[in-house]
Amino acid sequence: MLPFATRIGVLCLVFYGVEAKANYNITDDTVFYGQSPPVYPSPNGTGIGDWADAYAKARVLVSKMTLEEKVNITISIPMGEDHVTGCEGRVEAIPRVGFPGLCLADAGHGLRNAELVSAWPIGMSVGASWNRELALQRATGMGAEFKKKGVNVIFGPIIGPQGRIVKGGRNWEGFSSDPWQNGQLGYETVKGLQGAGVIASVKHFVANEQETRRSTSTFFYEDETTTQAISTNIDDKTMHELYVWPFVDALHAGATNIMCSYQRLNNSYSCQNSKVLNGLLKTELNFQGFVITDWGAQHAGVATAMAGMDSAALPEGGNFETMLWGLNLTLAVRNGSVPETRLDDMVTRTLAAWYKLGQDQDFPEPGIGFQADTTLPHKSIDARDPAYDDVLLQGAIEGHVLVKNVNNALPLKKPKMLGVYGYSARNRDSYEPNNVLGPLQTDDNNLDHVIIDRNGTVYSGGGSGTTSPWLAVSPWDALLQRARKDRTALYWDFESANPHINANVDACLVIVNAYATEGTDRDALRDDYTDSLILNTASKCTNTIVVFHNLGVRLIDTFVDHPNVTAIIFAHGPGQESGNALVSLLYGDVNFSGKIPYTVAKNESDYGSLLDPIRGVEPYGQYPQDNFTEGLFIDYKAFDKAGITPRYEFGFGLSYTTFSFSNLKITKNESASFDQYPSGEVLQGGPADLWDVLVTVTATVTNTGRVSGAEVAQLYLGIPGDQDIVPVRQLRGFEKPSLHANQTATVSSPLTRRDLSEWDVIAQKWSLVTGDVKVEVGSSSRVLPLVGTLTL
Ligand SMILES: *[C@@H]1O[C@H](CO)[C@@H](O)[C@H](O)[C@H]1NC(C)=O
Ligand SMILES: *[C@@H]1O[C@H](CO)[C@@H](O)[C@H](O)[C@H]1NC(C)=O
Ligand SMILES: *[C@@H]1O[C@H](CO)[C@@H](O)[C@H](O)[C@H]1NC(C)=O
Ligand SMILES: *[C@@H]1O[C@H](CO)[C@@H](O)[C@H](O)[C@H]1NC(C)=O
Ligand SMILES: *[C@@H]1O[C@H](CO)[C@@H](O)[C@H](O)[C@H]1NC(C)=O
Ligand SMILES: *[C@@H]1O[C@H](CO)[C@@H](O)[C@H](O)[C@H]1NC(C)=O
Ligand SMILES: *[C@@H]1O[C@H](CO)[C@@H](O)[C@H](O)[C@H]1NC(C)=O
Ligand SMILES: *[C@@H]1O[C@H](CO)[C@@H](O)[C@H](O)[C@H]1NC(C)=O
Ligand SMILES: *[C@@H]1O[C@H](CO)[C@@H](O)[C@H](O)[C@H]1NC(C)=O
Numbered sequence: 001m002l003p004f005a006t007r008i009g010v011l012c013l014v015f016y017g018v019e020a021k022a023n024y025n026i027t028d029d030t031v032f033y034g035q036s037p038p039v040y041p042s043p044n045g046t047g048i049g050d051w052a053d054a055y056a057k058a059r060v061l062v063s064k065m066t067l068e069e070k071v072n073i074t075i076s077i078p079m080g081e082d083h084v085t086g087c088e089g090r091v092e093a094i095p096r097v098g099f100p101g102l103c104l105a106d107a108g109h110g111l112r113n114a115e116l117v118s119a120w121p122i123g124m125s126v127g128a129s130w131n132r133e134l135a136l137q138r139a140t141g142m143g144a145e146f147k148k149k150g151v152n153v154i155f156g157p158i159i160g161p162q163g164r165i166v167k168g169g170r171n172w173e174g175f176s177s178d179p180w181q182n183g184q185l186g187y188e189t190v191k192g193l194q195g196a197g198v199i200a201s202v203k204h205f206v207a208n209e210q211e212t213r214r215s216t217s218t219f220f221y222e223d224e225t226t227t228q229a230i231s232t233n234i235d236d237k238t239m240h241e242l243y244v245w246p247f248v249d250a251l252h253a254g255a256t257n258i259m260c261s262y263q264r265l266n267n268s269y270s271c272q273n274s275k276v277l278n279g280l281l282k283t284e285l286n287f288q289g290f291v292i293t294d295w296g297a298q299h300a301g302v303a304t305a306m307a308g309m310d311s312a313a314l315p316e317g318g319n320f321e322t323m324l325w326g327l328n329l330t331l332a333v334r335n336g337s338v339p340e341t342r343l344d345d346m347v348t349r350t351l352a353a354w355y356k357l358g359q360d361q362d363f364p365e366p367g368i369g370f371q372a373d374t375t376l377p378h379k380s381i382d383a384r385d386p387a388y389d390d391v392l393l394q395g396a397i398e399g400h401v402l403v404k405n406v407n408n409a410l411p412l413k414k415p416k417m418l419g420v421y422g423y424s425a426r427n428r429d430s431y432e433p434n435n436v437l438g439p440l441q442t443d444d445n446n447l448d449h450v451i452i453d454r455n456g457t458v459y460s461g462g463g464s465g466t467t468s469p470w471l472a473v474s475p476w477d478a479l480l481q482r483a484r485k486d487r488t489a490l491y492w493d494f495e496s497a498n499p500h501i502n503a504n505v506d507a508c509l510v511i512v513n514a515y516a517t518e519g520t521d522r523d524a525l526r527d528d529y530t531d532s533l534i535l536n537t538a539s540k541c542t543n544t545i546v547v548f549h550n551l552g553v554r555l556i557d558t559f560v561d562h563p564n565v566t567a568i569i570f571a572h573g574p575g576q577e578s579g580n581a582l583v584s585l586l587y588g589d590v591n592f593s594g595k596i597p598y599t600v601a602k603n604e605s606d607y608g609s610l611l612d613p614i615r616g617v618e619p620y621g622q623y624p625q626d627n628f629t630e631g632l633f634i635d636y637k638a639f640d641k642a643g644i645t646p647r648y649e650f651g652f653g654l655s656y657t658t659f660s661f662s663n664l665k666i667t668k669n670e671s672a673s674f675d676q677y678p679s680g681e682v683l684q685g686g687p688a689d690l691w692d693v694l695v696t697v698t699a700t701v702t703n704t705g706r707v708s709g710a711e712v713a714q715l716y717l718g719i720p721g722d723q724d725i726v727p728v729r730q731l732r733g734f735e736k737p738s739l740h741a742n743q744t745a746t747v748s749s750p751l752t753r754r755d756l757s758e759w760d761v762i763a764q765k766w767s768l769v770t771g772d773v774k775v776e777v778g779s780s781s782r783v784l785p786l787v788g789t790l791t792l
């Protein structure tokens with residue numbers, strides 16, 4: 001019964017006319033900008049590559065199931081008062097065929113709403129660390145906690161949003177504003193989580209770049225009218241080279257689940273967009289696992305099934321009898337609207353993911369360690385593993401970025417007297433009086449969507465990505481320990497915006513934050529209260545050291561050049577080891593090695609149209625539109641294109657030592673194929689030969705300072721082409737050697753066919769670049785002392 005009502009956009013008018021985005025060739029004249037072409041039928045998962053065994057087992061199990069049982073596998077029932085477990089979603093067990101069910105839970109930096117678990121550094125801290133090995137270890141440790149608690153599916157990692165909108169409320173959950181970096185760290189994270197035996201739900205597919213109007217207005221907002229979610233209208237080239245890019249890495253790593261996003265894409269909801277799911281994900285990228293909706297992101301029954309969605313996650317209060325799938329999917333299969341083979345494919349994909357990670361053999365009872373109401377008697381399951389204590393601490397440390405350090409302000413040298421100011425220094429101990437879960441849960445429910453949380457320290461953001469760790473060490477907690485050891489006298493004020501300051505203090509720490517949470521975008525990139533606290537302190541203290549727990553870009557131009565502001569640190573969201581990490585850095589026990597994975601501007605206006613989310617619905621009535629006309633030019637690519645000097649460029653960060661770069665070498669792999677298009681077998685993620693290494697770039701990094709430290713060596717490529725379309729430079733490599741003073745290391749970055757290709761919208765393939773490619777290596781996106789040419 002085609003066509004299905006798949007495209008709300010078509011039903012509701014938004015025909016733009018043939019004029020497509022000027023820079024791109026749209027080959028099919030019937031495809032107008034802002035519309036999604038139909039792609040049917042939904043491809044079956046086939047069990048390619050290392051999925052073969054899992055598919056064989058899944059097919060056997062599916063063949064034993066009744067229609068009603070199969071339909072039940074496609075539904076995640078939300079946690080509710082009637083349920084014992086605290087799983088965010090649950091797939092019912094089918095004991096008749098020996099299927100124990102699934103527990104699905106939030107989220108990307110630790111298990112939410114459970115006791116005896118850890119708070120890992122947030123995604124943005126992982127990005128700031130630029131450390132693949134650490135990202136892998138973090139994911140492995142975190143995955144193990146989910147598994148011990150009986151969580152089959154972890155709702156993470158986030159590799160979209162990618163920071164397109166600077167005020168985006170969830171940018172902190174992702175790694176970086178660069179798709180290549182996001183892809184690299186997403187790859188390691190999927191490997192780690194799934195290596196620990198849990199299904200990684202990689203989200204959000206795709207281009208959910210703002211919280212404002214991410215869904216219908218009645219779902220999260222209280223507008224008078226019901227408006228549809230924003231439509232992100234994206235051309236094919238930008239889609240491939242920016243928004244889908246990191247998902248390809250996740251798929252290449254073997255991701256078994258993808259979460260479709262809230263918003264509409266080219267006017268069709270992501271979870272019923274056949275071009276996105278059947279086309280991009282399941283055909284082009286040959287995804288073998290299952291697609292689950294974001295919570296309540298399903299807006300149609302038959303249409304979502306046909307468009308390639310496999311699993312429905314219900315909003316709170318969702319009712320099996322009246323939901324879009326559930327009973328109605330049974331009916332739709334019975335009356336022929338949805339072929340039973342489509343349902344079989346949904347269930348096969350889901351069970352194949354379960355088999356692929358061995359959850360049929362070696363997995364706790366789903367939801368076993370996860371109690372909805374912890375005041376009731378329940379099993380005590382301790383998910384923590386002391387073997388990962390170092391990873392929690394090191395992850396927190398490397399996520400800190402030092403951006404200013406003058407007058408030898410840092411490291412601190414056993415100060416005799418130290419002043420500590422600011423609302424983010426100390427735990428909010430009166431924060432949650434009836435605490436039966438974790439001592440310090442940060443949640444949007446309690447923070448009222450403010451841009452700063454003046455009630456206490458921030459180590460993570462709010463919403464579904466928050467955590468409830470067993471312990472969290474604030475800066476103040478750790479400073480007390482250190483002060484006792486060093487016999488440092490401490491003076492403090494955590495509340496006043498204009499603290500009294502003992503004139504004899506050696507230094508003043510001002511510890512503040514910039515909060516963010518799911519469900520709303522940030523109001524601002526700075527606030528007067530915090531800036532005045534910093535300026536007031538600096539007016540009375542010659543050695544003022546500012547620390548931000550920032551969950552996104554934080555502007556600092558109101559005080560950056562103040563002569564008494566001697567050091568500035570972006571601490572991001574360090575997780576539970578926050579205070580210990582900060583103190584070990586402040587005192588030079590360890591060295592700073594983080595670099596900002598985004599651009600800090602001098603002024604809001606420098607971000608142009610990418611500063612704010614699209615808020616209003618006019619002139620599009622109930623169908624708000626967001627044309628991604630900037631193409632690839634977000635973050636540093638936009639600043640480079642516009643010739644705007646940022647305050648701190650993407651990839652910038654200081655150390656207690658210095659580094660030099662030399663000896664750039666570009667070596668072609670002569671045995672590789674340099675044909676224009678890949679021709680390998682299409683595995684999950686794309687043609688296998690996209691990952692062939694065609695070129696290797698090496699360089700020498702030397703620690704030229706007096707202490708040991710680690711440097712993030714970064715590689716950028718300048719691909720030839722019209723600079724209205726092709727960024728002047730794009731990140732294509734990073735390595736992080738640890739070096740003693742005077743030590744030298746050779747860093748090596750492999751460049752794959754994929755790294756050296758552009759998406760060809762006509763051929764619908766990755767096309768190897770030809771001509772002279774500029775190769776730059778250095779310490780940030782703007783300090784690139786080594787320059788060479790690669791001729792392809
Ligand atoms: C989006 O692009 C279409 C096609 O070019 C254009 O008609 C429409 O006005 C644009 N919308 C906005 C909000 O710029
Ligand atoms: C679009 O395609 C036409 C015909 O292939 C070509 O002449 C033109 O240069 C292309 N335009 C762009 C912007 O690539
Ligand atoms: C969105 O529309 C653009 C312009 O017509 C097209 O290039 C792109 O493939 C479409 N993408 C999706 C997912 O529909
Ligand atoms: C999926 O597989 C079934 C057989 O199991 C077949 O009948 C159906 O046509 C296939 N669907 C597609 C889209 O190939
Ligand atoms: C499917 O799930 C519903 C809701 O939990 C349950 O009432 C029903 O018994 C299940 N059906 C089968 C066939 O397992
Ligand atoms: C689902 O089915 C029930 C019972 O047949 C019906 O009342 C309800 O309207 C259906 N829901 C939708 C969204 O179609
Ligand atoms: C089949 O059932 C589905 C779900 O109840 C319903 O939406 C659809 O309209 C029905 N189709 C026909 C042809 O009856
Ligand atoms: C502290 O939290 C309370 C409630 O959670 C909130 O009402 C209040 O505005 C917060 N205070 C500040 C200064 O942010
Ligand atoms: C810096 O601090 C000193 C010491 O309190 C103070 O006298 C001076 O005015 C401050 N400088 C500025 C520019 O505020």
Ligand SMILES: *[C@@H]1O[C@H](CO)[C@@H](O)[C@H](O)[C@H]1NC(C)=O
Pocket residue numbers: 555557558602603604605
């Ligand atoms: C940003 O620019 C605006 C307008 O030019 C100016 O009023 C404001 O002070 C600037 N903000 C900062 C932080 O420099």
Ligand SMILES: *[C@@H]1O[C@H](CO)[C@@H](O)[C@H](O)[C@H]1NC(C)=O
Pocket residue numbers: 706741742
């Ligand atoms: C590094 O080299 C310099 C110059 O040769 C030398 O003075 C210094 O002692 C060396 N430092 C270390 C830690 O070896």
Ligand SMILES: CC(=O)N[C@H]1CO[C@H](CO)[C@@H](O)[C@@H]1O
Pocket residue numbers: 411587588589590591592656707708709710
């Ligand atoms: C691990 C590490 O890099 N430690 C060094 C960091 O910098 C300080 C100087 O402040 C050295 O003392 C550490 O050895």
